[in-house]
Amino acid sequence: xxxxxxxxxxxxxVDVMGGKWKALILWALQDGPLRFAEVRREVPGIxxxxxxxxxxxxxxxxxxxxxxxxxxxPKVEYSLTGFGRSLLAAMxxxxxxxxxxxxxxxxxxxx
Amino acid sequence: xxxxxxxxxxxxxVDVMGGKWKALILWALQDGPLRFAEVRREVPGIxxxxxxxxxxxxxxxxxxxxxxxxxxxPKVEYSLTGFGRSLLAAMxxxxxxxxxxxxxxxxxxxx
DNA sequence: CAGAATCCAAAAAGATACTG
DNA sequence: CAGTATCTTTTTGGATTCTG
Numbered sequence: 001x002x003x004x005x006x007x008x009x010x011x012x013x014v015d016v017m018g019g020k021w022k023a024l025i026l027w028a029l030q031d032g033p034l035r036f037a038e039v040r041r042e043v044p045g046i047x048x049x050x051x052x053x054x055x056x057x058x059x060x061x062x063x064x065x066x067x068x069x070x071x072x073x074p075k076v077e078y079s080l081t082g083f084g085r086s087l088l089a090a091m092x093x094x095x096x097x098x099x100x101x102x103x104x105x106x107x108x109x110x111x
Numbered sequence: 112x113x114x115x116x117x118x119x120x121x122x123x124x125v126d127v128m129g130g131k132w133k134a135l136i137l138w139a140l141q142d143g144p145l146r147f148a149e150v151r152r153e154v155p156g157i158x159x160x161x162x163x164x165x166x167x168x169x170x171x172x173x174x175x176x177x178x179x180x181x182x183x184x185p186k187v188e189y190s191l192t193g194f195g196r197s198l199l200a201a202m203x204x205x206x207x208x209x210x211x212x213x214x215x216x217x218x219x220x221x222x
Numbered sequence: 223c224a225g226a227a228t229c230c231a232a233a234a235a236g237a238t239a240c241t242g
Numbered sequence: 243c244a245g246t247a248t249c250t251t252t253t254t255g256g257a258t259t260c261t262g
Contacts, residue, residue, distance in 0.1 A: 004217050007155055009210030010134050010202060016209075016216060018129040020255075023121050036224050044118055047256060052225065061219060074223045083212075090208035091121060097201035098127075099120030101194075105127060106115050108172055131235075147244050158236065163245060185243045226261075234253065241246070
């Protein structure tokens, strides 16, 4: 979430879930709460830094809830909020489109 | 389109239509071909530079077709391909989600 | 375990001026 | 009209080290 004045709903939606990681994190959380390290395993290639930054953005957008169990050793769980679930539902067709066309997209020449 | 090895369809889809402008350009082209200057008017705030860069990326991804009429003064039309149309269709739910939640998203504190 | 801090590189975007 | 060419700024991502 970076901007404020959106020209349309699509603009706003892409702003909130765009970028390299956020959609994948939402996707990873769809089957229930995950701990920090678990999310990391579900999103291959992400660094701790990008994970925490992305989780915080998703949190302040109201899409993800952070539950700190205040234990030692630390235990923190991340889960989708209702708002996050509604966004995830809206992303499903996009995911299916990508699934069906991945081969084509991966075969493109580099720009 | 920047990467190659996608972890899932959503990853691929966001890569191809993500960023600040590309979704808006696809959206602008939905009602038929537009000339360069017309696209620019339909996408408020975009610079000529970002417009041509984005159009080229969309073109090399096979989503947008560029038709040069080779006239003087120049006339070039951009239009969605069938592939582009299929992506646009998959983005509709996301646009509706954003439309319904724009007020909420715009009211968020800056991160 | 779940981060924070710092530094750095790369990519995306913006501003301005110019051209066939 | 439909772009190019430069330059600069901003944003994003990565690597490494450190901590409660």
